[in-house]
Structures are given as C-alpha cells and as structure tokens.
Amino acid sequence: MTNSPVKALYKAMSRLRRRLYLAALLAFAVAVQEGTAFAQGEVSEEDGKTAAQEIFATDAPATETPASELPAPEALTPETLTPETLTTESLSEAAPLSLFQSQKGGLNSADDTRVIAAPPGRDQGAVTSSDLEAVGMEIFGLLSPEEGGLGYDLWRGSSRRSIAPVLAALPQPVSSPARQKLFSSLLLSRAYDPGGPAGDIPFMTLRARKLYDAGQLRDAEMILDQTSEPLVDLVSLQLLSELYLLAQRTRSACAIAARTRSASDDPFWSRLRTFCYIVADDRAAAQLGADLLAEQGYQDQLFFFAVANRIDNAGLSYNDLELQDAIHFALLADGGPGTIDGFPGEVLNTRSRALRAASLLLAGVRGRGAGDLATIQIPLAEEAVMNGSVLPVRLAILYGSVIFGEGEAAALIASESAAQPSVRKAAAIYQAMASTVMPVDRAMLLKVAWDDAVRYDRRALFIALYRDALQLLPIEPALDVFAAEFAQVSLAAGAYPEAAKWLGLGWQARERSDLATGSKSGPATGILPATGILKDLSVALRIVAPETAEFEPRWDIAARLSDAGDNATAQRRAVLEVRLFEAFGGKLDEQTRQLLAGYTPSVRGKMPETGVLSGLDAAARAGRRGEVILLTLTALGDSKSAQIPIIVTSKCISALLRTGFMEEAKTLAIESLLVDL
Secondary structure, eight states: OTTOHHHHHHHHOOOOOHHHHHHHHHHHHHHHHTTOSSGGGSOOTTTOOOHHHHHHGGGOOOOOOOGGGSOOGGGSOTTTSOTTTOSHHHHOOSSOOOSSOOOTTGGGOOOOSOOOOOOTTSSSSOOOOOOOTTSOSOEEOSBOGGGTOOOTTTTTTOBHHHHHHHHHTOOOOTTOHHHHHHHHHHHHBOEEOOBSOOOSSOHHHHHHHHHHHTTOHHHHHHHHTTOSSOOOSHHHHHHHHHHHHHTTOHHHHHHHHHHTTTTOOOHHHHHHHHHHHHHTTOHHHHHHHHHHHHHTTOOOHHHHHHHHHHHHOOOOOOTTOOOOSHHHHHHHHSOOTTSOTTTTSSOOOOOOHHHHHHHHHHHHHTOOSHHHIIIIIHHHHHHHHHHTSSOHHHHHHHHHTOOOOTTHHHHHHHSOOOSSOOHHHHHHHHHHHHHOOOHHHHHHHHHHHHHHHHHTTOHHHHHHHHHHHHHTSOOSGGGGGGHHHHHHHHHHTTOHHHHHHHHHHHHHHHHHSBTTTTBOOSSSOSOOOOHHHHHHHHHHHHHHOGGGOOSSOOOOHHHHHHHHTTOHHHHHHHHHHHHHHHHTTOOOOHHHHHHHHHTGGGOOSOOOOTTHHHHHHHHHHHTOHHHHHHHHHHHHTTSOGGGSOHHHHHHHHHHHHHTTOHHHHHHHHHHHHHTTO
16 A cells, blocks of 8 residues: 555645523623623633633533544444444433534524423323324424424325435525524424335434534434434434534544444445544554545545645645535544644635534634634624524624724724625624613614615524514604614514504604605604505515504505516516415405416526426325425525515415415515515
C-alpha cells in the first residue's frame, strides 16, 4: 500500500410561548433599562464565553473518555456486542443523546423534553381494546393526540409496502411553514405501524431518517429508541451511528462500527472505521483503511484531506469543500490533533440541515466571541427556529447577547432594509421590544420586524418570536394604522378571532377617514391600510373562519373575478379564492362558474408526478388519513406556494378536509392566500 495514489498524495501535500418566553422578554427589559445590554452575555477576552453557552450547555454531549484512551475498534469485538446487547440504551454512555428540544407543544413550548406515554394497553396496568386489526402491532411516535399528534389510527388501511417508498422520497418542505408543521406532525405522531410485509427497512427508521434530514436530531433518536427489539439492520444502525457522531459520542458510534465489521463493506462503514482508528490513535490502521477506499475508487476529497490532516498534519485546505455527512463533521469537529481550530466557523459550507443543526450546538458550546455569535450562532439559530429544531427562547438569548455602541441600535432599527437580513438589526429590534412598554412604540417595532420578515421570506421566524407580543397589544383606534399588518400576522398564526378584530379596526378607520388622502388625526399617524389589502385579508378570513367575518360588506365572488381583468396576479388570486371557497363547502352560482372557466388558462405551475393526485383522491375516499398527508406533502413538494398550480392546492385541501384535518387545511389555505400580499 505504500505506493498507493492516496499515500503519495499524503506525502506530497504533507454548527415560546407561555411563561418561559415572557420571562425572557422581562429579563431583556430589565437589562436594557439598566443600560447593561446583557452584560452577562458580553464576550470576555479572558474566557471567550457568551450567555448563549449557558443555554446550550444543557444540551452538551456527555463527557466521554479522551480519544487517546479509546480502545481500537478491534477490541470492540462482535463477541462483546451481541444483537441482544446492541440497542440504543446499551450504547448510551452517561446520558441520552440530547441535541435540541423535542417537538412537543410546537415552536412555543417551554418544555425541553418529551414525556412519552405508554402505548395503549402497555405498561400502565390496564388493557385497552382496539379495532385496528388491519395495522401492525407496534406503535411508534412521540406525539399523542392530546399533544398534537394525528391519531393512533393514522395508518389504518395503508400498506407498508406501498407507502414506504413514498415516505422515503418525501421532500423537505423548507419553503413553507405550514407544510413543515404538517411534515413534523406526520413523522412524530404516535401511531400503529401500517400493516403488510416489513420490507428491508423498518418503518420507524424511515420516519427517523426523514426527521434527521430535517435537522430534528433529538426526535430522530427518540423514535429509534422506542423499539422493543435490538436494532440489527444496517440502515437503522447507520442512522444511529450518524446521530452519535453529530453528538460527539465517539465511543457509541465506534462500537456500532465494530459490530458491523463482517456484515457490510459499504463505504460508510469503512469510512467510520477509519475515523475510529484515528481517534484510537492507530494511525497505521487508519492509513490502511483510507488506502483501501481509494483503491476501490471511492471519491470524497474532503474525507481524504481530513484523514491526511488527522494522521500526518498534512495541512491540506478545505476551501470550497462541502460537509456532506456525519463522518465529515466528526473528522473536523471532535477536537483531536489535526482538527480545525474554531470549527464550525471556518468550515460551515453545507446544505445539510442535520449538520447545520449539530453545528449550532457545537458553536454554542465553543462560542469564541462576538464575531462567532453574529456570523455563526445567530444565523444558525434563526434557521433552526424556522425549522422547528430549537425553541425561540434560545434565539432570544443570543439576540440579547449582542452588544451595541451608543445610538447604534436605534440607527439600525431606523435603517433601510438591506439585500440580506442583518443579524444586528434583528437583535436591536428584539432588545428594543424588551425595553419598550408603550403600545404605539411596540407596534412600530413589530411593524419594522414584520416588514423585514416579509422582505426576506422569514414570516415563520417573526411568528415564533413575536406572536405572544402581538397578542398582548390592545386592539384600539390608536393602532389602526397597523391593522392590515397585524391582521395578516394573526391569520398566519391561526389566531382568527384576533385577525377579525384587527380587520374590523381597519375597516372602521377607513370609514372615518378621507379616502382621497388617507389622512387621519389621532395618536397614531401614517397611511391607513389600503382598501384592497383589507378586502384580500377579509376574503381569506371569510374562507377559513366565516363565523368571525362579520365586519366586511358581503363578498361578491363574481365581482372579484370580474375585477381581476387582465392582471395575471389578480386573476390567480381570484381563482384561488373561489376554488378554496368551494373546497371549504361554499356553493358557486352559474355566473361565477362561467367566469371561472374563462380564467383556466391563467393557472400555472408544475404538476406533481402522474398518479399522485389520483392516489390522493383514492386515499381520501377510503379514509386512509396518513396517506392523505403523505400524498399532500408529495403533491405540494417544496415549491413556493405561488408556484403551485391552484388545482393541486385545492385538491390537497379538499382531501385534508374530507379526512378530518380541518386545522391543517386552514393553515395551508391561509399560507397560499397570503403569499402574494
């Protein structure tokens, strides 16, 4: 092997709701009023710690044996790791894997742990009956129906063989908060496994893999940990190994690698064993493993560069190389000789949500200063809040740790929005909100934050951070200038009664005002909400919550279609409104149907693959609820709402309504109706 091309290369080149959220706001207010600007979070040149570390420390990996003291993988033999002992529990060291909070309670839950109730009829001293003969005997998941799950019978009538490939190919809906919530609910719900042959990959592993890919690492591990049988299939063991690597629990990952020595020659296991030899300081075995992979034609420049740096301190550069999996992450992040000082700050070129979620934890534990906070921790935390991987209060702590010079925060808040979102401006708004008590001032700050959220397509982040603050505002004439924005936020948050009140306030202001100039007197001055936006929002509210829409003149459906004229955007909106009105049970008259037929050519967007919509309709007719959500997410994909054909949106919402998913259907409908506003 001494003359292998890899060896020659080596020698030649030798990252809330309820009380906790309000408590964080109060703490911010006290700190700002005292002029401390969260001095406890201020970066010290001596220790380099930030306030964020105190939060992230609760998620820190368990302390492990130093890498130099780890046994070589040969010592972890199959004889000592039998199938009976190879479970997630036996491979845990001092504490369970804990990267982020679970999804219980949604984005605004203050609970960092999930209490998993026993499946019906198990471990509670009582036996419950069930008529789920058509489904499997095992139940997996983290959310009971009382906790927001979709029901134990989610997969009733579904065949595991038919839905497994659809689940495996399910896209991650990163562009849609409504679809992201539906995606998580589907994967986290406690439900009996579908019936039929088990296939090569356990159904729970398919669910856990999708959670992992979405960055919900803690949830993925908890799903795997629910099995009553040892994990022995290689797909499940690989996923568990990746979770351990991202949590920097090297011994657990290497124990699994040793167990699979004779079971698979897959490059993943060969690469993992090479990494394990490195941390065990067996350089010769690690070199041999890398040489074998190279001779087999394996292509992975970052892996080979990292191995060379770890073994020989070769000094190879990682510039423009993308981290793609957990082994890359472990090679660069475990802190051993040859790793990158300050990782993940210098090597965060990855599109993987799992690696970015793990990088957030690592950055919090190893925070090095204000620059790291602004360039690594806060951007990752913002992304994780939008994805549902961390609680908003954690981002609040990071925002509170940003230090501003005299007058800097006010200048940032008043500045024009840049092409890209500003971490410092977002932190300045958040800190100012904490120290401001006057409703008008708070409303102005919320509007600035909302305008930026719309500009940068970060509405989900705004709702997670400020929904409670908005609900505390008085809905009174002094704030009617903000009525349209706050009605839109309330609609997006599913707070329909509050949306109705804000819209009522806006309509009352329009009636009192001079419509020609838009001027008015009073404490709050500015441009009143335009009649057009009030109508658009009122129609959206009337579609999903008609019981709350008592303030706006009768909605003339035919007039909305007629008024669209030749404007393509107005046409699309009018057609969408009619189709959704019909989906939610509305009846169309003949005039409306004739007008609607004339706009059919204006409907645009990419249709899903053949069979998806027909399968969705069949699943809805048969009441196969899990399949309805699975095929809804498949049909909608990750396209932005404005790019989805109206017929696809309406069919998905109709299927959800037909199978009892009323709130989920409303959320999707509102998101599609608000996208062009």
